[in-house]
Amino acid sequence: MSGKLYLYPVWLRLWHAVNALLILLLIASGISMQFSNPEHPFIRFDVAVTIHNLSGMILTLNYLVFLVGNFITPNGLYYKATVKGLSQRIMKQFVYYTYGIFKHEKAPFPVTKESKFNPLQQFTYIMAMYVLVPIVLLTGWALLYPELILTKFMGGSGLRVNDFIHVIIGFFLSFFMFVHIYFCTIGATFISNFKSMVTGYHEQHD
Amino acid sequence: MTLFFSKNSLKASLPIAVAIFLAFFVATSLWAQSNKKAENTKFNEKCLKCHGQSKYKYDNPQSHAVVTKRMYLETIINRNLFSNSNHGAFKCTDCHSEDYDTFPHPGRLRMDAKNACIDCHGGDEAYAKFKFEQIEKEFQSSVHATKHSEDFNCWMCHNPHFYKIKARSNEKITDIVAYDNAICLNCHADVTKYQMLTDKVNPNILQKHEWLPNQALHFKNVRCIECHARANDSILVAHNIQPKAKAVRRCVECHSTNSILMATLYKYKVKEGRSKAGFYNGIIMNEGYVIGANRNYYLGLISLIMFACVAAGILIHATLRIVKRKK
Numbered sequence: 001m002s003g004k005l006y007l008y009p010v011w012l013r014l015w016h017a018v019n020a021l022l023i024l025l026l027i028a029s030g031i032s033m034q035f036s037n038p039e040h041p042f043i044r045f046d047v048a049v050t051i052h053n054l055s056g057m058i059l060t061l062n063y064l065v066f067l068v069g070n071f072i073t074p075n076g077l078y079y080k081a082t083v084k085g086l087s088q089r090i091m092k093q094f095v096y097y098t099y100g101i102f103k104h105e106k107a108p109f110p111v112t113k114e115s116k117f118n119p120l121q122q123f124t125y126i127m128a129m130y131v132l133v134p135i136v137l138l139t140g141w142a143l144l145y146p147e148l149i150l151t152k153f154m155g156g157s158g159l160r161v162n163d164f165i166h167v168i169i170g171f172f173l174s175f176f177m178f179v180h181i182y183f184c185t186i187g188a189t190f191i192s193n194f195k196s197m198v199t200g201y202h203e204q205h206d
Numbered sequence: 207m208t209l210f211f212s213k214n215s216l217k218a219s220l221p222i223a224v225a226i227f228l229a230f231f232v233a234t235s236l237w238a239q240s241n242k243k244a245e246n247t248k249f250n251e252k253c254l255k256c257h258g259q260s261k262y263k264y265d266n267p268q269s270h271a272v273v274t275k276r277m278y279l280e281t282i283i284n285r286n287l288f289s290n291s292n293h294g295a296f297k298c299t300d301c302h303s304e305d306y307d308t309f310p311h312p313g314r315l316r317m318d319a320k321n322a323c324i325d326c327h328g329g330d331e332a333y334a335k336f337k338f339e340q341i342e343k344e345f346q347s348s349v350h351a352t353k354h355s356e357d358f359n360c361w362m363c364h365n366p367h368f369y370k371i372k373a374r375s376n377e378k379i380t381d382i383v384a385y386d387n388a389i390c391l392n393c394h395a396d397v398t399k400y401q402m403l404t405d406k407v408n409p410n411i412l413q414k415h416e417w418l419p420n421q422a423l424h425f426k427n428v429r430c431i432e433c434h435a436r437a438n439d440s441i442l443v444a445h446n447i448q449p450k451a452k453a454v455r456r457c458v459e460c461h462s463t464n465s466i467l468m469a470t471l472y473k474y475k476v477k478e479g480r481s482k483a484g485f486y487n488g489i490i491m492n493e494g495y496v497i498g499a500n501r502n503y504y505l506g507l508i509s510l511i512m513f514a515c516v517a518a519g520i521l522i523h524a525t526l527r528i529v530k531r532k533k
Contacts, residue, residue, distance in 0.1 A: 035506070036498035038458040045457035045498070049419055097523075102530040164502070171509045175516050182520045186527075 004201040007116050011069055013200055018062050025055045027174045034167060056140045063133060078115070079129070081122050089119035101186070111202055121183075128176050132169050139166035243295040250288075253298045253306070257283050264309065287368040301366070323360045337441045344438060344445035354403050363389045379471065383429050390430045417455075432460070432470050444470065461498035463487065 008016070029052040032042040043051070070076030092108045097120070100108075109118040117125060142162050187193035188203040196202050256262035260282060263274050288294055299306065303315050327338040345351055350358045360366075372382045391411075393399045400408040418424055433454035435444035459466050463486040472490055487499045 033461070033497050034501055036458050036462045038456065038462055038464065041458065045461055046419060049457070049497075102526055104530075104532060160500075163497075163500075164505070167501075167505065171512070175512060178516055178520065182524070185524075 003204050005111065005113055005116075005204065006200055007111070007113070007202045008196060008200040009073070009075075010200070011065075011073075012075060013197060015062060015065050015069065016197060019059070019066070022055045022059045022062065023173065023177055025051055026059065027170075027177060029055065030167075030170050031174075053144060056137070056144070060137050060141070063137060066129065078117055078122070079126055081119075081126060086119060086123065090123055093118045093120040097186075111204065116202070124176065128173065132173055132176070136166060136169045136173060139163070139169070142166075246295060246297045247289065250298050254283060254285055257281055258285050283367050291368050291370050293366055293369070320359065320361065323364070340438075340441050341443075341445050344441065348435070348445060348447040349449045350447050357403055362393065380426060383427060383471070386429045386431070387425070419457075428460075428467065428471060432467065435470075437466055437470050458498065461496055463499060463501065465490070465496060465499035467496065467499065 029043055029048040032048040033045065033052065035042070036045055036048075042048075070079060089109070096105065096108050107118070109115065111118075139162050143159075143166060184193040185191075187196075192203040251258075256277065259277065261274055261276050263272050265271075266273050293301075301321055303318060305312055305315055322342075324338050324342045327333040327336065328342070329339075345360070350362070372385050393403075394408065394411060397408045400406075412421070415421055415425075431444055431447070434447055436446045436448055436452075438444050438446065454460075454466070465487050467490060468487050472487070485500055485502050487496070490496055490500060
């Protein structure tokens with residue numbers, strides 16, 4: 001089966017491009033601050049702080065665009081997973097990625113207009129966009145206005161726990177980003193998924 | 207001869223006797239000390255009758271009238287602040303001439319040289335741990351001394367009547383910061399005091415520090431001297447105030463695992479670099495959070511291992527895809 005499906009409307013492509021750029025800036029500036037070193041600065045500290053703060057603020061607005069977009073357009077339906085049998089479906093997709101793909105087997109969940117994400121994608125995207133990103137945004141805003149965090153946790157300051165969560169989730173989102181970019185190369189061709197992000201059309205596997 | 211106590215019982219009771227003697231000695235010393243302070247406080251009332259308030263009265267022998275005058279602001283001594291200060295147990299005449307006994311005070315007394323810290327504290331074993339000699343040396347190299355020579359003395363910052371040492375106490379860091387910064391702001395935020403030493407216009411501190419991100423937070427959590435004095439390993443509080451151009455401006459001086467805050471503000475609190483839970487400069491985290499300085503060793507290690515695993519996974523997967531691609 002081959003052909004093209006229009007899956008990515010303009011607003012979604014714009015949102016995705018802005019999101020990608022901001023997350024890359026946040027990862028670079030975040031790593032630079034976390035491992036700040038006077039002898040070998042990756043990005044100058046004050047520059048990294050400014051990039052991180054501004055990118056985080058814009059990412060919040062962009063996240064609102066995503067939420068509203070998913071609410072008022074059918075795109076939100078792709079993020080609604082059927083819990084029943086989900087783990088088996090995820091496992092099936094996982095086996096395909098780790099074994100079947102090398103045997104040139106057919107993808108177990110081909111992309112359709114009704115289901116543009118395979119179960120593994122759907123699960124990780126839901127986790128990333130509805131769990132990890134909100135946590136990282138909230139903890140990020142809390143770090144931007146640390147005096148607002150008054151709650152004390154576990155004998156230490158709320159700020160410490162808050163930062164720990166922010167950094168850990170930041171790491172997970174970084175890992176997600178690397179894997180996400182790599183998986184984009186798994187398409188009809190090496191670059192077809194990257195082209196889709198510009199044209200809006202998904203190119204089907206043969 | 208009959209002994210009331212056997213040798214063994216004497217031996218056993220010896221430590222008790224020593225303990226009782228020591229307790230008695232300590233108690234009497236404390237009593238003598240507090241008694242001495244009470245005695246001096248009573249003595250000081252002769253001075254504070256006038257200098258402890260904003261006005262004073264005296265009989266004019268010529269007009270036979272009681273004259274009320276306002277006390278000169280700088281010579282008003284707050285009893286409570288003085289009593290709680292480091293010098294609170296002293297008699298006024300321990301430092302000031304006994305000739306102040308008479309009223310009106312003889313005018314020549316104004317010309318008397320004032321003591322500096324080193325005059326009393328220098329070369330004294332009891333104060334050796336404070337290292338006043340080194341403090342004096344640092345101060346002499348500081349911009350305060352080099353720019354203003356003799357005009358600038360210890361009392362400009364450490365009011366001898368009210369000063370109470372804070373850096374060695376277990377108070378909250380933010381309280382220590384507020385107390386110490388108030389010392390700097392006493393002149394640097396008060397044009398009349400600032401211009402006692404210079405004709406320059408006092409720079410606006412908020413404007414001058416506009417470049418500093420989260421300015422209010424920095425002012426609340428670190429002392430001016432963290433950036434404006436050169437840290438010294440051998441004394442607790444740096445006194446070598448640097449010229450403006452040499453102030454710390456690189457964020458990473460504090461925001462890194464080698465944070466200078468550990469050699470300055472948190473010096474008295476801890477000597478370890480990494481705490482047991484793996485946090486670099488962990489002690490800072492009891493009271494604040496300094497990005498870059500407080501990162502956790504284990505979290506960094508785990509994240510690097512995970513990153514390596516992700517990278518290796520991607521590399522292996524990509525290689526296999528290339529190797530197994532359709533020919």
